[in-house]
Amino acid sequence: MKELDFTSFPPGTVTEYTTLVCLACIFDIFTKQIGLAPRSAYSEIKRYCPTVDELTSRTAVRPFFDSDEKHPRCPYCNAAKRWHARLDTYAIEGGKTTDAPRRKLVKSVEKKKDQFAVIEVKSDRRSAFFDWLDTLRISLDLNEQAWLLDATKAYLERKEPKQNWSEIFEGLQTVRPSSRLAEGGQRDSARLFLATPLYNECLLVQYLVSRSHEHGGRTLEGRLTLLELIRRMRNSGYLAAHSISTTDQFEIFEQLLDEVAGSGQLKVYHLVDRREFIDRVKSVYASYA
Numbered sequence: 505m506k507e508l509d510f511t512s513f514p515p516g517t518v519t520e521y522t523t524l525v526c527l528a529c530i531f532d533i534f535t536k537q538i539g540l541a542p543r544s545a546y547s548e549i550k551r552y553c554p555t556v557d558e559l560t561s562r563t564a565v566r567p568f569f570d571s572d573e574k575h576p577r578c579p580y581c582n583a584a585k586r587w588h589a590r591l592d593t594y595a596i597e598g599g600k601t602t603d604a605p606r607r608k609l610v611k612s613v614e615k616k617k618d619q620f621a622v623i624e625v626k627s628d629r630r631s632a633f634f635d636w637l638d639t640l641r642i643s644l645d646l647n648e649q650a651w652l653l654d655a656t657k658a659y660l661e662r663k664e665p666k667q668n669w670s671e672i673f674e675g676l677q678t679v680r681p682s683s684r685l686a687e688g689g690q691r692d693s694a695r696l697f698l699a700t701p702l703y704n705e706c707l708l709v710q711y712l713v714s715r716s717h718e719h720g721g722r723t724l725e726g727r728l729t730l731l732e733l734i735r736r737m738r739n740s741g742y743l744a745a746h747s748i749s750t751t752d753q754f755e756i757f758e759q760l761l762d763e764v765a766g767s768g769q770l771k772v773y774h775l776v777d778r779r780e781f782i783d784r785v786k787s788v789y790a791s792y793a
Protein backbone atom coordinates (compact mmCIF):
# COMPACT_ATOMS: atom_id res chain seq x y z
CA MET A 505 0.00 0.00 0.00
CA LYS A 506 1.29 3.40 -0.94
CA GLU A 507 2.08 5.54 2.08
CA LEU A 508 0.40 8.93 2.25
CA ASP A 509 2.78 11.84 1.89
CA PHE A 510 2.62 14.51 4.57
CA THR A 511 5.96 16.18 3.87
CA SER A 512 4.34 19.39 2.61
CA PHE A 513 2.66 19.98 5.99
CA PRO A 514 4.50 22.05 8.60
CA PRO A 515 5.84 19.94 11.51
CA GLY A 516 3.41 19.44 14.37
CA THR A 517 0.24 20.07 12.33
CA VAL A 518 -0.56 16.42 11.62
CA THR A 519 -1.10 13.89 14.38
CA GLU A 520 -1.16 10.21 13.52
CA TYR A 521 -3.31 7.71 15.39
CA THR A 522 -3.30 3.98 14.87
CA THR A 523 -5.75 1.48 16.20
CA LEU A 524 -6.41 -2.18 15.52
CA VAL A 525 -9.92 -3.41 14.99
CA CYS A 526 -11.03 -7.00 15.40
CA LEU A 527 -13.20 -8.13 12.50
CA ALA A 528 -14.27 -11.29 14.34
CA CYS A 529 -15.73 -9.01 17.03
CA ILE A 530 -17.38 -6.79 14.40
CA PHE A 531 -18.92 -9.76 12.55
CA ASP A 532 -20.08 -11.07 15.90
CA ILE A 533 -21.76 -7.73 16.74
CA PHE A 534 -23.46 -7.49 13.34
CA THR A 535 -24.61 -11.11 13.09
CA LYS A 536 -25.35 -12.08 16.71
CA GLN A 537 -26.27 -8.80 18.40
CA ILE A 538 -27.89 -7.00 15.49
CA GLY A 539 -29.04 -10.24 13.83
CA LEU A 540 -27.96 -9.63 10.24
CA ALA A 541 -27.28 -12.45 7.77
CA PRO A 542 -23.54 -12.76 6.95
CA ARG A 543 -24.01 -11.27 3.47
CA SER A 544 -25.77 -8.13 4.79
CA ALA A 545 -23.34 -7.89 7.67
CA TYR A 546 -20.53 -7.92 5.12
CA SER A 547 -21.92 -5.00 3.09
CA GLU A 548 -22.69 -3.02 6.26
CA ILE A 549 -19.20 -3.57 7.63
CA LYS A 550 -17.55 -2.54 4.38
CA ARG A 551 -19.31 0.83 4.63
CA TYR A 552 -18.72 1.18 8.33
CA CYS A 553 -16.53 4.06 9.43
CA PRO A 554 -15.72 4.39 13.12
CA THR A 555 -16.16 7.71 14.91
CA VAL A 556 -13.29 10.09 15.53
CA ASP A 557 -13.42 9.21 19.24
CA GLU A 558 -13.06 5.51 18.48
CA LEU A 559 -10.19 6.15 16.10
CA THR A 560 -8.19 8.54 18.26
CA SER A 561 -8.97 7.56 21.84
CA ARG A 562 -5.98 6.65 24.00
CA THR A 563 -8.00 3.87 25.61
CA ALA A 564 -9.57 1.56 23.07
CA VAL A 565 -12.88 -0.26 23.61
CA ARG A 566 -14.31 -3.32 21.80
CA PRO A 567 -13.91 -3.96 18.86
CA PHE A 568 -10.83 -1.69 18.94
CA PHE A 569 -7.57 -2.46 20.68
CA ASP A 570 -3.94 -1.45 20.71
CA SER A 571 -0.95 -3.75 20.64
CA ASP A 572 2.74 -3.55 19.85
CA GLU A 573 3.10 -7.30 19.58
CA LYS A 574 4.04 -9.00 16.35
CA HIS A 575 1.26 -11.57 16.60
CA PRO A 576 -1.34 -10.02 18.86
CA ARG A 577 -4.56 -11.74 19.87
CA CYS A 578 -7.85 -9.89 20.16
CA PRO A 579 -8.23 -9.06 23.89
CA TYR A 580 -12.01 -9.57 23.67
CA CYS A 581 -12.44 -12.79 21.63
CA ASN A 582 -8.88 -14.10 21.25
CA ALA A 583 -9.04 -14.00 17.43
CA ALA A 584 -5.70 -14.33 15.65
CA LYS A 585 -3.94 -11.76 13.53
CA ARG A 586 -5.66 -12.49 10.21
CA TRP A 587 -8.88 -11.15 11.79
CA HIS A 588 -7.33 -7.82 12.67
CA ALA A 589 -7.17 -4.70 10.56
CA ARG A 590 -5.21 -1.56 11.16
CA LEU A 591 -6.89 1.80 10.88
CA ASP A 592 -4.64 4.83 10.54
CA THR A 593 -6.08 8.25 11.18
CA TYR A 594 -4.32 11.51 10.41
CA ALA A 595 -5.68 14.53 12.24
CA ILE A 596 -4.78 17.69 10.33
CA GLU A 597 -5.16 21.02 12.08
CA GLY A 598 -7.04 23.45 9.86
CA GLY A 599 -5.41 26.81 9.20
CA LYS A 600 -3.49 29.01 6.81
CA THR A 601 -0.39 26.83 6.69
CA THR A 602 -2.24 23.53 6.12
CA ASP A 603 -5.21 24.49 3.89
CA ALA A 604 -3.41 24.18 0.55
CA PRO A 605 -1.57 20.88 1.19
CA ARG A 606 -4.70 19.44 2.83
CA ARG A 607 -6.92 20.23 -0.17
CA LYS A 608 -4.35 18.71 -2.48
CA LEU A 609 -4.09 15.54 -0.40
CA VAL A 610 -7.86 15.14 -0.03
CA LYS A 611 -8.27 15.61 -3.76
CA SER A 612 -5.71 12.90 -4.47
CA VAL A 613 -7.61 10.32 -2.39
CA GLU A 614 -11.13 11.40 -3.39
CA LYS A 615 -11.32 9.01 -6.32
CA LYS A 616 -10.81 6.09 -3.95
CA LYS A 617 -13.78 7.05 -1.90
CA ASP A 618 -14.34 3.80 -0.03
CA GLN A 619 -10.71 3.54 0.91
CA PHE A 620 -10.46 6.87 2.65
CA ALA A 621 -12.83 8.89 4.76
CA VAL A 622 -12.49 12.54 5.73
CA ILE A 623 -14.23 13.60 8.92
CA GLU A 624 -14.36 17.28 9.83
CA VAL A 625 -14.58 18.17 13.49
CA LYS A 626 -15.06 21.61 15.02
CA SER A 627 -12.51 22.17 17.72
CA ASP A 628 -10.54 25.02 19.24
CA ARG A 629 -6.88 25.97 19.47
CA ARG A 630 -6.63 25.03 23.13
CA SER A 631 -7.78 21.42 22.55
CA ALA A 632 -5.60 21.10 19.45
CA PHE A 633 -2.63 22.31 21.51
CA PHE A 634 -3.22 19.74 24.26
CA ASP A 635 -3.63 16.96 21.68
CA TRP A 636 -0.33 18.04 20.20
CA LEU A 637 1.23 18.13 23.68
CA ASP A 638 -0.02 14.58 24.43
CA THR A 639 1.46 13.26 21.22
CA LEU A 640 4.71 15.06 21.94
CA ARG A 641 4.92 13.60 25.46
CA ILE A 642 4.48 10.05 24.12
CA SER A 643 7.29 10.59 21.59
CA LEU A 644 9.78 11.80 24.22
CA ASP A 645 11.83 9.83 26.73
CA LEU A 646 11.68 11.98 29.85
CA ASN A 647 14.48 9.95 31.42
CA GLU A 648 16.90 11.18 28.79
CA GLN A 649 18.17 14.76 29.08
CA ALA A 650 17.76 15.24 25.32
CA TRP A 651 13.98 15.53 25.66
CA LEU A 652 14.33 19.17 26.77
CA LEU A 653 15.87 20.14 23.45
CA ASP A 654 13.41 17.95 21.52
CA ALA A 655 10.44 19.58 23.27
CA THR A 656 11.91 23.03 22.64
CA LYS A 657 12.38 22.27 18.95
CA ALA A 658 8.84 20.89 18.65
CA TYR A 659 7.36 24.04 20.17
CA LEU A 660 9.46 26.34 17.97
CA GLU A 661 8.35 24.39 14.90
CA ARG A 662 4.77 24.93 15.93
CA LYS A 663 5.22 28.58 16.81
CA GLU A 664 7.38 29.63 13.85
CA PRO A 665 6.87 27.02 11.11
CA LYS A 666 8.71 29.01 8.43
CA GLN A 667 12.11 28.56 10.10
CA ASN A 668 14.12 25.44 9.38
CA TRP A 669 14.45 24.35 13.01
CA SER A 670 15.81 20.90 12.13
CA GLU A 671 18.83 22.59 10.60
CA ILE A 672 19.18 25.04 13.51
CA PHE A 673 19.06 22.20 16.07
CA GLU A 674 21.61 20.05 14.23
CA GLY A 675 24.43 19.32 16.72
CA LEU A 676 23.00 21.78 19.23
CA GLN A 677 23.97 21.46 22.90
CA THR A 678 22.16 24.20 24.79
CA VAL A 679 19.43 26.77 24.47
CA ARG A 680 19.76 30.06 26.38
CA PRO A 681 17.68 33.23 26.68
CA SER A 682 19.02 36.45 25.21
CA SER A 683 17.80 39.93 26.12
CA ARG A 684 19.58 41.30 23.03
CA LEU A 685 17.12 39.55 20.72
CA ALA A 686 13.67 41.07 20.30
CA GLU A 687 12.26 37.95 18.63
CA GLY A 688 13.21 34.58 17.17
CA GLY A 689 16.53 32.88 17.76
CA GLN A 690 20.18 32.99 16.82
CA ARG A 691 22.62 30.13 16.66
CA ASP A 692 26.13 30.67 18.05
CA SER A 693 28.33 27.54 17.62
CA ALA A 694 26.70 24.81 19.75
CA ARG A 695 24.35 27.23 21.48
CA LEU A 696 21.02 28.63 20.42
CA PHE A 697 19.94 31.99 21.84
CA LEU A 698 16.23 32.70 21.95
CA ALA A 699 14.51 36.01 22.59
CA THR A 700 13.56 35.92 26.29
CA PRO A 701 9.76 35.82 25.79
CA LEU A 702 10.10 32.91 23.35
CA TYR A 703 12.51 31.16 25.71
CA ASN A 704 10.03 31.54 28.57
CA GLU A 705 7.25 30.05 26.43
CA CYS A 706 9.53 27.08 25.78
CA LEU A 707 9.95 26.68 29.55
CA LEU A 708 6.17 26.66 29.95
CA VAL A 709 5.86 23.92 27.31
CA GLN A 710 8.59 21.89 29.06
CA TYR A 711 6.73 22.37 32.32
CA LEU A 712 3.47 21.15 30.73
CA VAL A 713 5.15 18.13 29.16
CA SER A 714 6.81 17.01 32.39
CA ARG A 715 4.41 18.10 35.16
CA SER A 716 2.73 14.70 35.34
CA HIS A 717 6.06 12.85 35.33
CA GLU A 718 7.36 11.57 38.67
CA HIS A 719 9.89 14.38 39.03
CA GLY A 720 7.39 16.97 37.83
CA GLY A 721 7.83 20.33 36.10
CA ARG A 722 11.34 19.99 34.67
CA THR A 723 12.70 22.66 32.37
CA LEU A 724 15.96 23.97 30.92
CA GLU A 725 16.12 26.03 34.13
CA GLY A 726 15.84 22.95 36.33
CA ARG A 727 12.77 21.96 38.26
CA LEU A 728 10.19 24.74 38.45
CA THR A 729 6.86 24.99 40.21
CA LEU A 730 4.04 26.84 38.52
CA LEU A 731 4.55 29.76 40.92
CA GLU A 732 8.23 30.00 40.08
CA LEU A 733 7.46 29.88 36.40
CA ILE A 734 4.92 32.70 36.75
CA ARG A 735 7.37 34.75 38.82
CA ARG A 736 9.95 34.32 36.11
CA MET A 737 7.48 35.43 33.45
CA ARG A 738 6.54 38.48 35.54
CA ASN A 739 10.15 39.51 36.25
CA SER A 740 11.09 39.28 32.58
CA GLY A 741 8.19 41.54 31.63
CA TYR A 742 6.27 38.80 29.80
CA LEU A 743 3.04 39.30 31.75
CA ALA A 744 3.06 43.08 31.24
CA ALA A 745 3.86 42.72 27.53
CA HIS A 746 0.83 40.44 27.09
CA SER A 747 -1.47 42.61 29.23
CA ILE A 748 -1.84 39.93 31.89
CA SER A 749 -2.65 42.04 34.93
CA THR A 750 -4.55 39.66 37.21
CA THR A 751 -2.84 38.50 40.42
CA ASP A 752 -4.72 35.20 40.64
CA GLN A 753 -2.20 32.49 39.69
CA PHE A 754 -4.73 30.18 38.06
CA GLU A 755 -6.09 33.05 36.01
CA ILE A 756 -2.52 33.94 35.00
CA PHE A 757 -1.90 30.31 34.06
CA GLU A 758 -5.06 30.31 31.89
CA GLN A 759 -3.92 33.45 30.08
CA LEU A 760 -0.42 32.06 29.59
CA LEU A 761 -1.99 28.98 28.00
CA ASP A 762 -3.86 31.26 25.59
CA GLU A 763 -0.49 32.74 24.61
CA VAL A 764 1.22 29.41 23.85
CA ALA A 765 -1.84 27.49 22.62
CA GLY A 766 -3.63 30.31 20.83
CA SER A 767 -7.35 30.87 21.28
CA GLY A 768 -10.43 30.66 19.10
CA GLN A 769 -12.08 28.08 16.90
CA LEU A 770 -10.33 25.62 14.70
CA LYS A 771 -11.33 22.77 12.40
CA VAL A 772 -9.59 19.43 12.55
CA TYR A 773 -9.75 17.23 9.46
CA HIS A 774 -9.42 13.51 10.12
CA LEU A 775 -8.26 11.52 7.16
CA VAL A 776 -9.00 7.85 7.80
CA ASP A 777 -7.04 5.28 5.84
CA ARG A 778 -9.48 2.36 5.43
CA ARG A 779 -7.47 0.42 2.84
CA GLU A 780 -6.28 -2.40 5.08
CA PHE A 781 -9.69 -2.53 6.74
CA ILE A 782 -11.49 -3.10 3.41
CA ASP A 783 -8.94 -5.69 2.26
CA ARG A 784 -9.28 -7.64 5.48
CA VAL A 785 -13.07 -7.46 5.52
CA LYS A 786 -13.07 -9.03 2.04
CA SER A 787 -10.68 -11.83 2.89
CA VAL A 788 -12.33 -12.56 6.23
CA TYR A 789 -15.78 -12.70 4.60
CA ALA A 790 -14.46 -15.06 1.94
CA SER A 791 -13.45 -17.52 4.65
CA TYR A 792 -16.56 -16.81 6.75
CA ALA A 793 -19.25 -17.37 4.07
Ligand SMILES: [Zn+2]
Pocket residue numbers: 526527528529530567578579580581582583
Ligand atom coordinates in the same frame (compact mmCIF):
# COMPACT_ATOMS: atom_id res chain seq x y z
ZN1 LIG B 1 -12.20 -9.91 18.70
